[in-house]
Amino acid sequence: MRRLAIFSLLAAFALSGCSGSGRYVHPSADLGAAKIVAVLPFENLVADKLAAERVQKIFFTVLLESGAFEVMEPGQVLQAVRRSQMDPSAMSVDDYKKLGQQLKVQAFFVGSVIEFDDGRTGSGVNAPRVKLHLRMVDVETATTLWSATPSQSGMSVGGRLLGVGGDPATQVAEDLIRAEIAKLVK
Numbered sequence: 001m002r003r004l005a006i007f008s009l010l011a012a013f014a015l016s017g018c019s020g021s022g023r024y025v026h027p028s029a030d031l032g033a034a035k036i037v038a039v040l041p042f043e044n045l046v047a048d049k050l051a052a053e054r055v056q057k058i059f060f061t062v063l064l065e066s067g068a069f070e071v072m073e074p075g076q077v078l079q080a081v082r083r084s085q086m087d088p089s090a091m092s093v094d095d096y097k098k099l100g101q102q103l104k105v106q107a108f109f110v111g112s113v114i115e116f117d118d119g120r121t122g123s124g125v126n127a128p129r130v131k132l133h134l135r136m137v138d139v140e141t142a143t144t145l146w147s148a149t150p151s152q153s154g155m156s157v158g159g160r161l162l163g164v165g166g167d168p169a170t171q172v173a174e175d176l177i178r179a180e181i182a183k184l185v186k
Contacts, residue, residue, distance in 0.1 A: 100139030
């Protein structure tokens with residue numbers, strides 16, 4: 001009986017996809033103080049050239065759906081970034097202040113797509129791998145108020161047992177973002 005229990009636990013672990021998230025909230029952060037925010041263009045660290053743009057659009061939509069913040073229109077944000085010739089992945093305190101004043105926001109959400117792959121297996125089944133780095137940055141101080149690095153890799157249990165495809169990387173990214181935003185705004 002004990003062997004069966006151990007085998008069952010090992011099988012469940014082996015069959016499940018791995019996921020995790022590092023999370024940080026600044027000790028003195030008042031996340032509710034930021035009423036108007038902007039989502040800056042995400043940094044793309046993967047071969048798929050459009051991954052960051054897709055993930056940023058998903059993040060924007062989920063953040064908007066949460067109702068926790070008034071979120072600036074992405075087109076306005078992109079125009080302001082281009083006009084100021086700033087690189088959203090390498091901004092200084094002064095850059096955050098200037099852009100924040102232009103857009104009249106209290107905080108920025110910035111992100112990086114670290115891993116984004118549908119992970120086709122030899123049998124043609126999806127085993128997606130997604131890892132994101134998401135941050136909320138104070139406009140005035142450029143202090144990171146909140147940070148999360150959610151990730152998920154591997155095939156679902158159903159995919160492993162039944163040999164059916166897993167969710168595409170975009171769906172995995174959306175699920176990860178929804179989970180992180182829910183924890184942020186609770």
